[in-house]
Amino acid sequence: MIYLKGIKKSFNQLPVLKGINLKIEKGEVVTILGPSGSGKTTLLRCLNFLEKPNAGLVQIGNIIVDAEKATKKEMLAIRKQSAMVFQHYNLFAHKTVVENVMEGLIVAKKVKKKDARQQSERVLDKVGLSDKLDHYPSQLSGGQQQRVGIARALALNPEVILFDEPTSALDPELVGDVLSVIKSIAQEGITMVVVTHEMSFAREVSNRVLFMDEGVIVEEGTPLEIFHAAKEERTRRFLQRISGETYFLPLKEQVN
Amino acid sequence: MGKAFDIMLIFEFIPTLIHYLGVTLQILAVSIILGFVLGIAAAIPRLYKIPLLNQLVILYVSFIRGTPILIQLFLVFYGLPALLMLLFSIDITRMEAIYFVIITYAISNGAGFSEIFRAAIRAVDYGQTEAAFSVGMTSRQNFFRIVLPQAVRIAFPNMANSVIGSLKDTSLAFTIGVMDMMGRGDTLIAATAHALEVYLSLSIIYYIVVLLFEKIFSKLEKYFNRYQKADVTAVA
Numbered sequence: 279m280i281y282l283k284g285i286k287k288s289f290n291q292l293p294v295l296k297g298i299n300l301k302i303e304k305g306e307v308v309t310i311l312g313p314s315g316s317g318k319t320t321l322l323r324c325l326n327f328l329e330k331p332n333a334g335l336v337q338i339g340n341i342i343v344d345a346e347k348a349t350k351k352e353m354l355a356i357r358k359q360s361a362m363v364f365q366h367y368n369l370f371a372h373k374t375v376v377e378n379v380m381e382g383l384i385v386a387k388k389v390k391k392k393d394a395r396q397q398s399e400r401v402l403d404k405v406g407l408s409d410k411l412d413h414y415p416s417q418l419s420g421g422q423q424q425r426v427g428i429a430r431a432l433a434l435n436p437e438v439i440l441f442d443e444p445t446s447a448l449d450p451e452l453v454g455d456v457l458s459v460i461k462s463i464a465q466e467g468i469t470m471v472v473v474t475h476e477m478s479f480a481r482e483v484s485n486r487v488l489f490m491d492e493g494v495i496v497e498e499g500t501p502l503e504i505f506h507a508a509k510e511e512r513t514r515r516f517l518q519r520i521s522g523e524t525y526f527l528p529l530k531e532q533v534n
Numbered sequence: 535m536g537k538a539f540d541i542m543l544i545f546e547f548i549p550t551l552i553h554y555l556g557v558t559l560q561i562l563a564v565s566i567i568l569g570f571v572l573g574i575a576a577a578i579p580r581l582y583k584i585p586l587l588n589q590l591v592i593l594y595v596s597f598i599r600g601t602p603i604l605i606q607l608f609l610v611f612y613g614l615p616a617l618l619m620l621l622f623s624i625d626i627t628r629m630e631a632i633y634f635v636i637i638t639y640a641i642s643n644g645a646g647f648s649e650i651f652r653a654a655i656r657a658v659d660y661g662q663t664e665a666a667f668s669v670g671m672t673s674r675q676n677f678f679r680i681v682l683p684q685a686v687r688i689a690f691p692n693m694a695n696s697v698i699g700s701l702k703d704t705s706l707a708f709t710i711g712v713m714d715m716m717g718r719g720d721t722l723i724a725a726t727a728h729a730l731e732v733y734l735s736l737s738i739i740y741y742i743v744v745l746l747f748e749k750i751f752s753k754l755e756k757y758f759n760r761y762q763k764a765d766v767t768a769v770a
Contacts, residue, residue, distance in 0.1 A: 328664050354672060362668035368661035372683050372761050382669030385679060414761040434669060 279304050280438060280469070285324055285334035285345070287317075294320045295331070296493040302438070302486075305467045309480040311504075312490035313516060318473045321490070322440050325471065326360045327353040339437040358386060361431035365443040367423040369415040375426050376402065376411040379433045387434065401433045402426070405459050421452030425459055432463060439463075441472040445479075477520060481505055489513045543731040544738070547722060551735055555743070557714040561632065561704045565639030566697060572640060573647025580652045591648065598645035603638070603703050610638040611710045635707040639700060646696050654689035655681060687758040694751035698744055705740070715739060 280302040287295040294317045302308055310318040323329040324345075325336065330353070331345035338359035343352045361382070370378050379398035383389040389397070402408055405425040415423050424444060431439045444460065445453045457479055464470055464483050474480060480487050480501060487504040489497045489512075497510045508514045576594065579587035598606065611634045618624045658681045666676035708717035719732045726732075 326668055328667060350673075354670065357667060358670040360668075362665075364661065364665065364668075366661055368659075368665035370662060370665065370680055371659075372680075372687070374761075381679070382671070385675050386670030416761060416763045430665075430669065440668075 279337070279339070280325070280471075281335070281337040282325075283335040285321070285331045285336070287320055287324060287329060287331045294493055295324065298334070298493075298495060300488075300495065302469065302471065304437075304469055306486060307464045307470045307472065307484045308486045308488060309472045309474055309484040310488045310490055311474070311477075311480060311516070312488075312496075316490040317493045318490045319442055322362075322442055322471060322473050325438075325440055326357050326362055328362075359437045360440055361434045361436040361438075362440045362442065363424070363427045363431050363444045365446050367415070367420070367427045367447075369423055369426055369430070371415055374412050374414055375407060375418070378415070378426055379430045382430065382434050398429070398433055401429045404432070404463075405429045406455075419452060420448045421455045424448065424452075424456045428456070428459055428463070432468075438469040438471060441470060441474070443473050443475065445474070445476055475520070477505075477517075489516065491516070537727050539730060540728065541731075543726075543728050544734045547719075547728075547732055547735040548739065550722065551715050551718055551732075552739055554713065554715040554718045555739065557632070557712070558701070558704050558707075558716075561635055561639065561707060561712075561714065562697070562701050565636050565643055566700065568636070568640035569643025569647050569700075572644030573651055576644055576648035577651040577655070580648065581655060595645045595649060598642055603642055604706050604709065606642060607635065607638045607706060607710060610634050610641070631710045631712045632707070634710060635704070635712050639703065642703075643696065643700055647693070650689050650692045650696065651685070654685040654692075657688050658684045687762075690751075690755055690758050694747075694755070697751075698747055701744065701747065702740065705736075 280300070282298055282300040285295050285298040285300075286293070298321055310321065312318045320329055324331045324334075325338065327336075327343075327348065330348060334345045336343050336345060336356060338356055341352075341356045341359055343356050370381060373381060376395065376398050379401060380391070380394040383394040383397060384391060399408065399411065402411060405428055407422060407425055407429065410418060410422065410426075415426065418426070428439075428444070441460065445456050448456060453476070457476065460470075460472070460479070461483050472479070472484065482501075484501055486498060487501050488495050489504060489508075489510070491512050497504065497508060497513045504513065505517065508517065576591045578584070579591050611631070614634065614637065615625070615627045615629075618626055662680050662684065663676050666680045671679070704714060705716040707714050708720050711717070713721075715736060719736050722732050723729045
């Protein structure tokens with residue numbers, strides 16, 4: 279279970295999160311939508327203290343941290359509750375595929391090397407990369423790298439996996455592969471928080487959709503509620519723009 | 535300079551001179567190792583912006599970069615005994631000249647290395663650190679397991695250049711009376727008056743040693759770059 283209370287964060291006096299309250303149940307898949315600059319990625323990064331909130335409470339599992347007074351030890355403890363999949367993969371460049379997955383197990387979880395390797399191979403098999411174990415990240419395509427990123431997060435068996443726009447940096451034809459991997463692990467009942475621009479993913483996979491704008495959660499609901507019966511004008515406008523229909527209006531007008 | 539040029543002398547001098555290559559390499563090795571330690575120590579205040587120390591390191595590096603190594607050598611040779619005498623009344627004027635050379639080159643290498651290390655550590659993508667944190671590593675684990683190994687790769691070519699530069703700079707040691715290859719060459723000139731032949735022999739030896747170093751470094755560089763893009767086809 280994840281619980282956020284009054285999360286505030288500003289960068290150079292510019293408020294990015296203006297007091298976020300949020301509760302996520304175990305096994306839930308939550309997607310966060312919103313225009314760029316709305317604070318969705320910052321919110322995600324506040325969950326594992328890659329950004330330290332200026333104020334508020336963060337709870338993941340049975341670890342509770344008061345952001346204002348967070349010590350290094352507390353931050354480490356709460357980080358170990360989660361794992362993250364990054365937009366730009368951020369695989370350890372000097373380690374092979376299997377070493378990338380093993381690293382967290384060995385260093386943070388103190389798993390024996392042999393066991394770590396076994397577990398890592400199993401997870402890599404799950405994401406369809408058992409033939410690339412000894413490759414370096416630079417030898418893989420973007421889609422393959424991101425699947426390693428997912429395996430690295432999955433291997434840690436965390437309370438929650440945080441996805442930060444996991445398909446935004448990928449070539450369009452590789453997006454499908456990565457999304458289907460994320461879908462399949464979503465169905466295993468792992469708690470996930472996903473920041474994404476993939477509307478189809480939000481619609482088909484998530485239990486709940488949050489729409490953020492200007493540092494607040496404007497609206498939340500099931501995908502059905504958000505995509506078909508959004509209450510807030512801002513949500514409707516955003517979804518309309520994303521769906522692309524209005525894009526061509528000015529052009530049409532010009533043609534006429 | 536006196537006598538007629540004799541090409542055979544070049545090769546005759548080589549064995550005599552090469553006998554002192556050990557001294558040259560000794561100066562190089564010790565000053566590189568000390569410079570390495572000093573370089574790390576000096577890079578830390580720069581990386582973590584430790585007040586005062588940071589400014590001191592900036593001054594140290596810019597002074598070393600802005601003055602000729604020959605002058606630094608004399609400054610240490612004359613200055614260090616005077617300073618120690620003044621502060622602690624320790625007399626080191628009888629210390630062997632080679633130690634002054636080693637100290638000078640260590641200080642000089644330290645300044646160069648500190649900048650190389652600093653730049654290399656900064657050059658490692660911050661995403662690597664974030665990933666390390668995201669899997670639950672501490673700052674220390676991140677530094678030693680993730681950042682440092684990648685920084686070594688980035689720093690290596692510059693380090694290699696520094697070492698080769700330093701090897702050539704050791705030829706100045708003879709100016710304060712150290713009997714390295716160059717020092718021995720000096721005495722050979724005094725004894726035979728065949729200056730050109732001696733310098734040609736010396737250039738041959740230095741050149742071959744530098745070529746050897748370059749060969750070794752390029753092998754090492756390949757090893758450090760094994761995970762970089764270059765040889766995708768070899769493994770795939």
